[in-house]
Amino acid sequence: MALRWYSVVVDCLDVRKQAAWWADALDWRLVHETDDECVIIPSWVDQKVVDETPWERTGPGMLFVRVPEVKTVKNRLHVDLAPHTSQDRDAEIARLEALGARRVDIGQGDDAGATVLADPEGNEFCVLSSRTS
Template identity: 80%
Template sequence: MALRWYSVVVDCADVKAQAAWWAEALDWRLIIETDDECVIIPSWVDEQAMRETPWERVGPGIVFVPVPEGKAVKNRLHLDFAPHTSQDRDAEIARLLGLGARRVDVGQPDGPSWTVLADPEGNEFCVLSSRDS
């Protein structure tokens, strides 16, 4: 038996703003929105998809929960995202920057095949080179 990766939990100051930002950034949808928890899932996931997809193959959602402390240091865990080869990677980075992401330096080497960004609350994530699988 294997466990299913069910969710990634993001500690944040403003759960509603963070959930809305990530939903827009990923083109996901918000399914729970309270002051104590917001949850986003991929847009393609609906009741029919859930019935037709084996339980262990459904990907994780992202849960946003409030914490009193602010982010102080580089995340020990971060998410990597990759555009498809049919997409313009630079345009996607520009779109994320336009939504409020910012470029950050976490000690990455010069000229890597990924770009390190941070969401509006400073959580780092990477945009990788384009991929087709």
């Protein structure tokens, strides 16, 4: 039996702000919130979906945990986001920037196939080209 990818954990200074930012960015919803941790999951996941989906096929959520230190170096692991081919990729990048993301240079070069952004606390993520799957 395979293990289930349960969550992505993001260390941060302000768990509520980071969780809200990522929920807005991904159109997910907040399902748990304290001063020390917050959890977001896809908006379409409800109890019926959980009950009808095999354990190992349920996608991960995101857990934001409070830490005292600021981020100081490039992430060793990051999230790749991709718009659907029916979406305007540049408009999605502009939307993320309007939410507070900023473009960052991690050495990707001008010919990179992705746009590298950072969330409000500096965690890098990529926006790939549009995809159908």
